[in-house]
Amino acid sequence: MFAPDAESLAMKPLATKHLLAIEDLTPDEIHRVLDAARSFKEVNNRPIKKLPTLRGRTVVNLFLENSTRTRTSFELAAKRLSADGINFSASASATSKGESLVDTAQTLNAMNLDMVIIRHSFAGSPYILTQHMEAHIINGGDGKHQHPTQALLDLFTIREHFGHIDGLKVAIVGDICHSRVFGSLAPGLRMMGAEVTAIAPPTLMPAAPEVLGARSLYSLDAELESFDVVYMLRIQQERIERAPFPTLREYARLYGIGRDRLARIKPGGIIMHPGPVNRGVELTSEAIDTAQNLLLYQVNAGVAVRMALMYLLMGGGQDASDA
Numbered sequence: 515m516f517a518p519d520a521e522s523l524a525m526k527p528l529a530t531k532h533l534l535a536i537e538d539l540t541p542d543e544i545h546r547v548l549d550a551a552r553s554f555k556e557v558n559n560r561p562i563k564k565l566p567t568l569r570g571r572t573v574v575n576l577f578l579e580n581s582t583r584t585r586t587s588f589e590l591a592a593k594r595l596s597a598d599g600i601n602f603s604a605s606a607s608a609t610s611k612g613e614s615l616v617d618t619a620q621t622l623n624a625m626n627l628d629m630v631i632i633r634h635s636f637a638g639s640p641y642i643l644t645q646h647m648e649a650h651i652i653n654g655g656d657g658k659h660q661h662p663t664q665a666l667l668d669l670f671t672i673r674e675h676f677g678h679i680d681g682l683k684v685a686i687v688g689d690i691c692h693s694r695v696f697g698s699l700a701p702g703l704r705m706m707g708a709e710v711t712a713i714a715p716p717t718l719m720p721a722a723p724e725v726l727g728a729r730s731l732y733s734l735d736a737e738l739e740s741f742d743v744v745y746m747l748r749i750q751q752e753r754i755e756r757a758p759f760p761t762l763r764e765y766a767r768l769y770g771i772g773r774d775r776l777a778r779i780k781p782g783g784i785i786m787h788p789g790p791v792n793r794g795v796e797l798t799s800e801a802i803d804t805a806q807n808l809l810l811y812q813v814n815a816g817v818a819v820r821m822a823l824m825y826l827l828m829g830g831g832q833d834a835s836d837a
C-alpha cells in the first residue's frame with residue numbers, strides 16, 4: 515500500500531459512486547476528502563510526485579466547454595496517481611460532427627473506462643452520462659448548475675486557513691444568478707456550518723438564494739468588515755443575455771474590491787476567487803496581488819483535492835492496498 519500518510523489515507527471509500535452535486539457527499543465525507551487532500555498536497559510538494567495508486571485505471575477528461583484550472587488539475591491528478599488519462603475537447607470530439615451526448619456516452623462506455631470527468635454547458639449533462647456508462651462520473655461544471663470540485667477545493671482552502679469552517683461568516687459576491695460555483699459552494703458551506711450571504715445587484719440575484727442556504731444582501735459595503743471570507747465571483751459575460759448593470763466600470767465601483775475595500779476586510783479575513791478573474795472588474799491588480807487573496811492557493815489545492823476525490827471514489831484505502 516502506498517503511504518504518504520498511511521493512517522489518514524487508509525480510509526473507507528465514499529458511499530456515492532459519482533459526484534454530480536456537492537449534496538452527494540455528507541459533511542463527514544467532505545471532511546474525509548479534505549483530510550485525504552491534505553496528504554496528497556504534501557505529496558505534491560515532494561520532488562517526485564507520482565504514486566502508483568490508480569495504476570491500470572483509465573480516466574477520461576470530457577471537456578466540451580473551455581477550462582484552464584479544472585481540466586489541467588484533473589489531468590495532473592490522474593497522472594500523479596499513475597492512471598491512464600485521455601483528454602477530449604469539443605473541437606476534437608465527434609460532438610463537433612453532431613454526435614449526441616448519449617451516443618458519445620455509449621461509445622465511450624464500450625471502451626471500459628473507469629472514470630469520466632465532464633464539463634458541459636448544459637445543466638444535468640453529468641447525470642445523462644451516469645445513465646449510459648458504467649464509469650464513475652465527476653461533474654467538472656455543468657451550465658449554471660453545479661461545480662462540486664471547485665466547492666471542495668474552496669472548502670479545503672478555508673479549512674486550512676482557519677482550522678475550521680463552522681461558524682465562519684462567508685460573503686459570496688457578484689454574478690450569483692449565473693454561477694455554478696455558487697450552486698455548489700453555498701450549500702457546501704451551509705453543510706459545514708458556515709453562515710453564507712449572497713451579495714449582488716438585484717439583477718444578478720436569483721429569486722430565492724435561501725434555497726441554496728444563503729441570505730441575500732444588495733450592498734457590498736453594508737457589512738464588509740464582518741465577513742471572514744469575501745468570495746468574489748466572475749462576471750460571466752458569456753452567460754449574460756441582457757445588460758444587468760450599466761457598464762462594467764459601474765459594476766466594479768459598487769461590487770469590486772480595490773484599495774478602499776481591501777483596507778476594510780477584517781484582520782485575518784481572506785479574499786477568494788474561483789478564477790478566471792476579470793482583472794479590474796471583480797478585483798483590481800492590487801487586490802489580486804495582496805497576501806489576503808488566496809486565489810493561487812486555491813489553484814494549488816485543486817490538484818490535491820481532485821487526487822483525493824479520484825482516490826476515494828475509486829475505492830479509497832481498499833483499492834490502495836491492491837496497488
Ligand code: CP
Pocket residue numbers: 580581582583584585655661664788789790
Ligand atoms: N474555476 C474554474 O472552473 O476555472 P476553469 O474554467 O479554468 O476550469
